[in-house]
Amino acid sequence: MRPFWRSFWASIFAYVVLSAVVIVLINLIVFSVAGSFMEKEEFKISDNSYLELNLNFNIDERSGIVTTNDLKNPISKSYGIHEIRKVLEKAKNDEKIKGIVLRIPSVNMGMSTIDNLRSYLEDFKNSGKFIIAYDETFSMGAFYLNSVADKIYLYPQGMVDFRGLGSEIMFFKKALDKLDIDIQIIRGEGNKFKGAVEPFMYEKMSIENKMQIKKLLDDIWKNMTHNIKDSRNISLENLNEIADSLYSYNATGSLKYQLVDDLIYEDQLDSIIRKNIGVKSEEKIHSVSFKKYLDKNLNPISLGSGFGSKKGNIAVVYALGTIVSGESSEENMGSSTIVKAINKANKDSTIKAIVLRVNSPGGSALASDVIWRSIEKTKVNKPVIVSMGDLAASGGYYISCGADRIFAEPNTITGSIGVFGMIPNLGRMLNNKIGITFDRVETNDHAAFTMFKALDKKELSTFQKGVDQIYDTFISKVAMGRDGLKKSDVHKIAMGRIWSGKEALDLELVDEIGSLQSAIDFAASKVGIENNKVKLIHLPERKNDELLELLASLEIGSKSSNEAMEYIENINSIFKNSVKSLSVKDKYQTIFPFEIRIF
Numbered sequence: 001m002r003p004f005w006r007s008f009w010a011s012i013f014a015y016v017v018l019s020a021v022v023i024v025l026i027n028l029i030v031f032s033v034a035g036s037f038m039e040k041e042e043f044k045i046s047d048n049s050y051l052e053l054n055l056n057f058n059i060d061e062r063s064g065i066v067t068t069n070d071l072k073n074p075i076s077k078s079y080g081i082h083e084i085r086k087v088l089e090k091a092k093n094d095e096k097i098k099g100i101v102l103r104i105p106s107v108n109m110g111m112s113t114i115d116n117l118r119s120y121l122e123d124f125k126n127s128g129k130f131i132i133a134y135d136e137t138f139s140m141g142a143f144y145l146n147s148v149a150d151k152i153y154l155y156p157q158g159m160v161d162f163r164g165l166g167s168e169i170m171f172f173k174k175a176l177d178k179l180d181i182d183i184q185i186i187r188g189e190g191n192k193f194k195g196a197v198e199p200f201m202y203e204k205m206s207i208e209n210k211m212q213i214k215k216l217l218d219d220i221w222k223n224m225t226h227n228i229k230d231s232r233n234i235s236l237e238n239l240n241e242i243a244d245s246l247y248s249y250n251a252t253g254s255l256k257y258q259l260v261d262d263l264i265y266e267d268q269l270d271s272i273i274r275k276n277i278g279v280k281s282e283e284k285i286h287s288v289s290f291k292k293y294l295d296k297n298l299n300p301i302s303l304g305s306g307f308g309s310k311k312g313n314i315a316v317v318y319a320l321g322t323i324v325s326g327e328s329s330e331e332n333m334g335s336s337t338i339v340k341a342i343n344k345a346n347k348d349s350t351i352k353a354i355v356l357r358v359n360s361p362g363g364s365a366l367a368s369d370v371i372w373r374s375i376e377k378t379k380v381n382k383p384v385i386v387s388m389g390d391l392a393a394s395g396g397y398y399i400s401c402g403a404d405r406i407f408a409e410p411n412t413i414t415g416s417i418g419v420f421g422m423i424p425n426l427g428r429m430l431n432n433k434i435g436i437t438f439d440r441v442e443t444n445d446h447a448a449f450t451m452f453k454a455l456d457k458k459e460l461s462t463f464q465k466g467v468d469q470i471y472d473t474f475i476s477k478v479a480m481g482r483d484g485l486k487k488s489d490v491h492k493i494a495m496g497r498i499w500s501g502k503e504a505l506d507l508e509l510v511d512e513i514g515s516l517q518s519a520i521d522f523a524a525s526k527v528g529i530e531n532n533k534v535k536l537i538h539l540p541e542r543k544n545d546e547l548l549e550l551l552a553s554l555e556i557g558s559k560s561s562n563e564a565m566e567y568i569e570n571i572n573s574i575f576k577n578s579v580k581s582l583s584v585k586d587k588y589q590t591i592f593p594f595e596i597r598i599f
Helices: 004-039 081-092 111-125 140-146 173-178 195-201 207-232 236-245 251-256 266-277 290-297 335-347 365-379 427-434 457-481 487-493 501-506 516-526 545-552 561-575
Strands: 049-053 058-060 064-067 075-080 097-102 130-138 151-160 182-187 286-289 314-320 322-324 332-334 353-360 362-364 384-393 405-408 413-415 420-425 498-500 536-539 588-591
Touching: 049 266, 049 290, 058 081, 075 081, 081 111, 081 290, 081 516, 097 111, 097 266, 111 130, 111 140, 111 207, 111 384, 130 140, 130 266, 140 207, 151 251, 151 266, 173 195, 182 195, 182 457, 195 207, 195 420, 207 236, 207 498, 207 501, 286 290, 314 335, 314 516, 322 365, 332 335, 335 353, 335 365, 335 536, 353 516, 362 365, 365 384, 365 457, 384 516, 405 501, 405 516, 413 501, 420 457, 457 487, 498 501
Parallel strands: 049 097, 049 286, 058 075, 097 130, 130 151, 314 353, 314 536, 322 332, 322 362, 353 384, 384 405, 384 413
Antiparallel strands: 064 075, 182 420, 362 588, 413 498, 420 588
């Protein structure tokens, strides 16, 4: 064994060296980033320019930084849909920008996000500037988005995947039976529409679940086809016939049935763009990346400034992801994080109103109630307005129901007012498959409550009472928040059932159909702030955004794969805060079973 002091001084020396290395690494990164910005040429837009929009960037609820699986670009920016709207408005009034060329063969967004982007493009088009679309193929969602264009052009050997909408759920019941795994499921009283537990109970959808999903898809399809009808001047009957008969499976059929305006090769696109801009063949036209145009027109971020405004008169609090207790992570909405953000906005005298932007499938019933309580306290001092995005269901509706006013998008998935608990029993599997058995010693009858034995009648009864009590609390708070609805009325439209935004409006679960901007405008008018004097502050604050924003703009695509991975690992280890994940989920869940995304 080495002498103590030798080990002690060796450890001290190693710590000092490691600290020095970390400091040097941080400085190298900061100075290299600063240098890259100083050397970067000023972004200029020439006359006769058009924006090329190809969605080669992430669109989220709010701007920020995301990590990717791309070895060449492990860090990238994401852009908030609200910021995209503002930049498109800027382009609409930019004399040098003559139009937009859409190059979008597929999308990966929620339906409400697609609707938002489509409406912003339509507003741009209504200004008198052109929008044309071209690609080799169009997915269903991409065609819906591209249908806003004045003209749609397709590669001669391409196709439009126009087949309608479908949803498929995977069921695990038979596999669990073969593995001898028992899933003990408790649903709230009458929660027959709470489909999140069905994959563990059945081998196929229940009648109730199939009915509600069919109704939701029908509502989304109706909205899509009505918008396509208006843009393409194709009747609803013809659109459904095209989908049912697969007429658009090739380019000829897509053209024949008027889904596209012409079949062209990419090299022919240039002359069409020139014609729309109104220039001669010898004159230059300039393609401008929409992503670069975004970067140019978003507020510049410098070291130490933070991401977004530090002061404002309206706070937008982003409640995104699955609801859990504790702090938020990249995919989860932590109740502690959201409550801190709401409390901060409540205590700040310069903030006159709060807009809660909800995009969540729900989650922990306990965490949802904690967030609900903070909203109730805040409403005493200043208005709280909810804006629902793609999804505000179950716990997502729980945290919304008490707001002064609720806005939903037409295709927002909401409702799912219900509760369930799931408790696995792995004891039989471990015994039958690998011979592991369990024995217990208890001071009381139910002390050894584990995942390795079945619940007895008393325990099942107790858990059922707990679930029923939470459900009763849920519908009581919905009734309290929604003036005019009695608890019995809420129960009739609850039972775990999902609704589209339009249906929710008819059922009085929401107050108005509108976007995030609609909610912000309403909040401003409610507290007497003129539209041109609205200043937003975005919460919860994102730590280290200013440095990560700079890092995301580095040209790390030129590095080798190993260098890129080492680079991102170093950044993550130094700058990213570790978030403690829950080792055990809350046993009572108010969560939506799946997310409908259009591709």
